[in-house]
Amino acid sequence: MALSPVHAPSKLPVLVRAAFDRARASGDLNFYPTLVAVLRVNAIPFQLRFCPSLAHKPQHPRSSDSDATTTTTTTTTTNPFLHPSPALLIAPLPPSHTLLLNRFAIVPHHFLLITSTFHPQTDLLTPADLAAALAVQAAYEDQTAGGELFVFFNSGAHSGASQPHRHLQLLPVASMRAGLDEPDGGGWDVLAATLLDGAQAGGAAVRPGLPFATFAAPVARRVGAEEAHALYLGLYRRACEAVGVRGAAGQEAGEARISYNLALARGAMVLCPRLAEGAAVVGEGGEEVGLLALNGTVLAGTALVKSQKEWDALTADPEQLGRILGKIGLPAAGVDS
Numbered sequence: 001m002a003l004s005p006v007h008a009p010s011k012l013p014v015l016v017r018a019a020f021d022r023a024r025a026s027g028d029l030n031f032y033p034t035l036v037a038v039l040r041v042n043a044i045p046f047q048l049r050f051c052p053s054l055a056h057k058p059q060h061p062r063s064s065d066s067d068a069t070t071t072t073t074t075t076t077t078t079n080p081f082l083h084p085s086p087a088l089l090i091a092p093l094p095p096s097h098t099l100l101l102n103r104f105a106i107v108p109h110h111f112l113l114i115t116s117t118f119h120p121q122t123d124l125l126t127p128a129d130l131a132a133a134l135a136v137q138a139a140y141e142d143q144t145a146g147g148e149l150f151v152f153f154n155s156g157a158h159s160g161a162s163q164p165h166r167h168l169q170l171l172p173v174a175s176m177r178a179g180l181d182e183p184d185g186g187g188w189d190v191l192a193a194t195l196l197d198g199a200q201a202g203g204a205a206v207r208p209g210l211p212f213a214t215f216a217a218p219v220a221r222r223v224g225a226e227e228a229h230a231l232y233l234g235l236y237r238r239a240c241e242a243v244g245v246r247g248a249a250g251q252e253a254g255e256a257r258i259s260y261n262l263a264l265a266r267g268a269m270v271l272c273p274r275l276a277e278g279a280a281v282v283g284e285g286g287e288e289v290g291l292l293a294l295n296g297t298v299l300a301g302t303a304l305v306k307s308q309k310e311w312d313a314l315t316a317d318p319e320q321l322g323r324i325l326g327k328i329g330l331p332a333a334g335v336d337s
Contacts, residue, residue, distance in 0.1 A: 003225045006131050008139030009091045009099075013147065013172075016101075016109050016140075019090045023101055028087035032106045034304075035311070036179040038186030039318035042209025045187040046321060047176070047302040050311040051106050054304070081114045081165040092116070097132045100167075106304070108175045112167045113151075119166040121155055122255050125262070130232060131225035133168050137264060138221055140172075148173035148266060150190055152296030156259025158274040158328075160295025169296065176300065191301035192216075193266035203238040204335045205270065211322050212272060212329035214299070215239050219269040228269075235271040236260070242335050243273050261296035270299055272329055279324045281310045289313050292324050 009015055023029035034049040081100070090099040090111060102110040113133055119126075133151050140149040150171045154161035177185050195205040195216045205216035215235045219228060233252060240248035245257045259274040278293035289309035297304070303321065305311050314321050 006135035008135045012139045013144045020109050023087045034106050038188050041322040044209050049304045055306040096128050109172050111170050114167040121164050121166050127225035127229040130228040150300050151264040153262040154295045158259035158277050190265045192263040192270040192299045196268045210332050211326035213332045213335040214272045216270045239273040263299035276328050279327045281313050283313050
């Protein structure tokens with residue numbers, strides 16, 4: 001049975017900004033300023049942001065298999081999405097989702113699309129999830145002159161997921177440019193939006209110099225829920241095949257067989273299989289100074305560090321960022337079309 005169309009709220013950008021300003025003023029939302037530099041990874045510009053305050057952010061349970069099997073009985077203390085704070089609520093999104101501010105933001109107006117009841121982050125997305133995400137993205141962009149919305153999803157132990165209740169994250173691209181001094185942002189653009197030109201028949205998206213493999217497909221602005229879901233499943237199955245995981249060919253629901261990040265940006269749907277959450281950052285003397293962990297914002301071409309030593313090491317040696325990116329997924333050169 002076809003799903004009913006999802007109707008995102010009118011004046012969505014205004015609602016997001018107003019909710020963000022109110023929650024920040026009341027102390028219900030924490031906004032952390034960052035330093036930013038644009039580093040070149042094989043000529044591809046990546047944002048590196050530095051936010052020491054996030055080192056002290058309260059941690060939610062990790063989105064592991066054990067979390068996913070026990071969360072239905074947890075309290076709101078461990079699941080902030082079951083009964084979210086009214087101060088963080090942007091709007092309900094009937095019939096099955098809710099729009100909520102991200103309580104810990106380093107990018108202004110960062111918000112979330114959550115399932116109104118508990119569904120595991122480790123399960124495959126549903127047609128309803130994708131329909132809601134695409135409807136919100138289209139509404140936001142239609143109502144913002146020149147505005148873009150980057151949507152991403154983290155799933156699995158190596159994806160950077162930190163909360164087992166299903167949620168997609170949404171970032172205004174204009175906000176992601178905050179702090180970039182040069183008029184062109186140092187050449188930075190949303191990475192996922194640049195990958196369609198290199199997408200091959202099998203879904204592999206090849207951009208020269210990108211250290212990790214991605215799979216991409218064009219997604220129409222007003223695509224139906226089932227068609228969007230079919231595109232997503234095609235990318236997921238292709239990624240499972242590339243990783244060497246069996247059993248995904250006929251899978252349409254249930255727990256994902258791999259860790260991955262998904263992104264929606266500028267008419268592109270991009271999936272990145274993940275083999276590691278990150279890797280050690282090494283200082284000038286060869287000593288480990290921290291760990292760079294990456295979530296779905298890697299598909300926007302961004303990374304975040306929380307210590308001065310990590311910031312100093314990566315800005316002094318941008319090639320190290322490329323080496324770390326090469327460890328989080330499949331090598332791009334090893335994926336056939």
